[in-house]
Amino acid sequence: MTESEQSDDTLVAQALSGDRAAFGTLVERYQDAVYRIVRRTSRVDADRAEDLAQETFLRAFRALARFRGECSFASWLFRIATNLTINRVTTLAARADRTTTSIDAPSRATNSERPMEPADPRATSPAARIEREEVKSAIESALTRIPDDYRAAVVLRDVEGLDYDSIAAVLEVPVGTVRSRLHRGREALREILTRMYGVPALETGSDGWLR
């Protein structure tokens, strides 16, 4: 069995015994998710998101001995990421309140500093790619406008695909709270997108994707 096929628990045990490569495998396994979580929940730009993601893994490595397996490694890791993000965002927001910013400065909400790698195999034609980028841009913009709590729930559920219980473990809130935050977050996004961009659902195909 290769390292990449081993379970998280096995890799954690190996990492605890000093196997750096095992921890490297865990990093590779979750780096994209962690990166997305810190980026989407914190509204920071790509460079800062990379720093936060790196710090998340660094903290996880330092705290690995305290990982008791009470939840999945992924949930534990995502919890570190969200806590770090929330703390950092709070600090940044406090700093931003004390500083003045140029009105010409690019908005953090655009998140377009770094081109994203296209991942969806359906977006093959240039037109489809453009449309897809437009949808992505619109959703990114809308995401930045909803409360942090709602955004975290939406990102963990609808972007990362975690179930309610896992989200509750990550956010350290009851499942009922996850549910209400998720619903309210989605409603807020729907309203923003509908108000700003019309009624996208009517312009989509039967599979829900923009045509």
Added chain:
Amino acid sequence: MNRFDDIEPRLHDLIDGRLDPLEERELRNLLARDADLDRRFRELQWLVGNLSVLRDDRAPAQFAGRVLAAIERDEAAPVRGHLRRLPRWLGSLAAVVLFSVLAGLWVATLARRDGSYESALSDRAPGGTPAPTAAPESAAPSAERVDGGLLSDRSPGATDKEDGPAGADRDARLLDELLRTSRQRQLEIPAGDAGFADKRPAEELAAGEIVKGSEPEPTSPPATATLAPEGGVWSGALSQELDALAPGPPAARSTRPADVAKQASGPTDASKAKAPAVPAAAGGKREQAAPTLDTLVLRVRYPSTGDALRRFELADASGAELAANEVGRASSSTETELPPALAELRERHRGRAHLLERDRAGLEQLLDGLREEGATVRVLTATTVEEKDAVPARLAWIDLDPTTLGPLLATARLDQAVGAPDAQAARTKMAPTPGYRVLIFVEEP
């Protein structure tokens, strides 16, 4: 209420696949019949479907390598690495040790300062001010004068178990000085906040207006800016009264043989409960207790108003009974059941009826009105706040914050019982902060 409000959560549950087949079928039937709801559902469906475009985001290339390199660097940093391996509680322990050291230094500094003050008193004695050791009986007249003769049980030749007469009187006087100066330090607050709730400038309060028979202490150190040495100002008079009436030595420590024997056996249960850290103040180790003003003051307060009244021989049989009468404090607050004395007072003060309304009058307003009518108002004593205390008729009371001497409850009562009004009782319960209950005796003309 939006007509979708109750159905909306189910739309999300449908999207998340959290409905059972029956519920799902019902909801889909509903969607088929309601175009608006269906449109809303499709918008949500579109949103959830397209949120996954954000999964396009990927960590930058070589990210894992950079993380591992960062870990290497982190581990290589010797100090940080070692520090991180230390148990977390060590940090807390270090903080506790540091705090203890700082607190010890602070206490030592205060003790040294009080020692210096004591030396200064000794040095000052030959220069006209009564010498602490040369005139052991000088404190007794002072106390008796200020308390209006109520402290009649103290004899000049009192003895002290530990140091003999001279030592006891010296300690008593030093403690008295300490209390007085500490009190003055506490009273060095802006004039607008000085004493009770009286916001008037001190100059507007006539001397002797409040405290009858209170005279300046000949042995008092120079008064502060907010303290009028001639008396009459709230803060000054209060300070003198508090100092004089504090039953620590020499003012109130009984020297009757029976009481001396009791004192020799240590503090009473009540005083133990109030201030377990103070016994040193009564003997020769006062440097240890001196810096803690509140402890000293609390030690010399009475455990209850009833005790205080009895101590000052103010509580007659009915008063003492009232003080212990739980039923009394539950007396109704309705006007028809007010004590006859208050009703009578209200009748005679029709123009100032508002002063006597519950929860409307500040103490100073009430006392102003009473003084204008010729009533004599005296601060009798102070004691710790105890909710069970009951106050005899014609006694107003106010609770003071122990640090600022500002009022905890800015109301005065002429009721027979403390906390008779329900609202007041509730507030008393909500503010159980230990403080001083100053009893104010109102002698009607």
